[in-house]
Amino acid sequence: MSPVSYSYEYKSSAxxxxxxxxxxxxxxxxxxxxxxxxxxxxxxxxxxSTSQFYPAGSNPSSNQGRIEGGNNNSSGISPEEAERRYLEAMEDEYAKREGGA
Known part of the structure; x- marks a missing residue:
């Protein structure tokens, strides 16, 4: 029996x-x-614009995979957690600018 292989792709944007x-x-x-x-x-x-690449199986706190600009994720949090924190901070910033916070 030959090994099974698969491929996946996921994309989200906000x-x-x-x-x-x-x-x-x-x-x-x-x-x-x-x-x-x-x-x-x-x-x-x-x-x-800034872009960061995290190779599969890598530790996001390392400097490997950095493409350009922006702050490198040195806190050891997952890209998903970093995205959640970023979106939350953006919402807070826009609320402040609109006088809602």
């Missing part, structure tokens, strides 16, 4: 637009690893 600007975050997971891309564009300003 974005927010307010009068102050837009922000988005995409997480794309393949058998090779996970890429997390964040973009921000202040109203009337230039957009900026």
């Amino acid at each position: 974005s927010a637009t307010t009068p102050q600007g837009t922000a988005s975050r995409t997480v794309h997971t393949t058998p090779q690893g996970t890429t997390v891309t964040s973009s921000q564009q202040p109203a009337g300003g230039e957009s900026s």
Whole structure:
């Protein structure tokens, strides 16, 4: 009997637009690893983007896999937890700017 092989892919994205600007975050997971891309564009300003790649089976706290810019995840938390914290912080920031917090 030959070994069974499989492949998977998962992609999620979230974005927010307010009068102050837009922000988005995409997480794309393949058998090779996970890429997390964040973009921000202040109203009337230039957009900026950062992307980090976490190889499959790697420790996200290491410097391996960093593609460009942004803060490297040195706290040892999972990419999913980092994404949850990021989205929560973005919601809080937009609420402050809109006077809701």
